[in-house]
Amino acid sequence: MLRFYRTPPVLPWLFPKVWWRRPVSGKTIFLTFDDGPIPEVTPFVLEQLAAFNAKATFFCVGENLERHPEIAQEVLAQGHVLANHTQQHVKAWNYTPAAYRDQVVLCQAVLEKIGPKPVGKKLFRPPHGQLTWRHLRMLAPEYQVVMWSTLTYDFDASLAPEKCLDKAISITGPGSVVVMHDSLKAERNLRFVLPRLLRHFSGLGYSFKTL
Numbered sequence: 001m002l003r004f005y006r007t008p009p010v011l012p013w014l015f016p017k018v019w020w021r022r023p024v025s026g027k028t029i030f031l032t033f034d035d036g037p038i039p040e041v042t043p044f045v046l047e048q049l050a051a052f053n054a055k056a057t058f059f060c061v062g063e064n065l066e067r068h069p070e071i072a073q074e075v076l077a078q079g080h081v082l083a084n085h086t087q088q089h090v091k092a093w094n095y096t097p098a099a100y101r102d103q104v105v106l107c108q109a110v111l112e113k114i115g116p117k118p119v120g121k122k123l124f125r126p127p128h129g130q131l132t133w134r135h136l137r138m139l140a141p142e143y144q145v146v147m148w149s150t151l152t153y154d155f156d157a158s159l160a161p162e163k164c165l166d167k168a169i170s171i172t173g174p175g176s177v178v179v180m181h182d183s184l185k186a187e188r189n190l191r192f193v194l195p196r197l198l199r200h201f202s203g204l205g206y207s208f209k210t211l
Contacts, residue, residue, distance in 0.1 A: 062107035
């Protein structure tokens with residue numbers, strides 16, 4: 001199976017207004033978690049982050065927010081950021097830009113019932129990384145689209161946890177936007193990789209901040 005752990009250079013060139021990695025002056029990494037919150041996994045993520053005084057950005061599915069608002073509120077209470085991942089985790093290629101935007105707006109409404117309205121553009125990550133120019137133009141006035149520079153593939157059950165960790169460490173550095181998943185599908189690899197990733201980079205003097 002071909003895996004693109006690191007973002008191919010052509011994509012930031014084609015989509016320069018999308019955030020792929022962030023400019024930093026020191027050892028800073030931006031951890032992000034997609035698809036939650038869920039009670040089986042998100043509390044574990046919060047425990048691990050707290051152990052290393054790490055902050056992260058959670059790109060949440062609106063339906064999960066509605067099911068588990070108390071977990072979302074705990075994410076905020078611990079100093080992390082909630083962001084938009086559509087209402088039902090839909091693929092952009094299956095939706096017209098207008099219908100896709102409806103999914104984004106629904107999720108944003110749920111987010112703003114749980115926490116404060118963002119100042120400036122709202123953070124959004126498209127599920128599966130799927131987006132087109134037409135979708136991007138529709139969202140750009142209100143939303144900052146965030147992709148990634150490191151994809152851990154923690155959701156891939158055929159990938160050994162040790163391999164998942166080794167690849168993530170090898171391509172992550174200052175300014176990296178790292179994607180992991182607080183989901184049942186990713187749980188096995190996440191539980192192995194996250195504490196070790198945090199320990200490794202903390203030992204090298206890195207800090208973990210929100211976007």
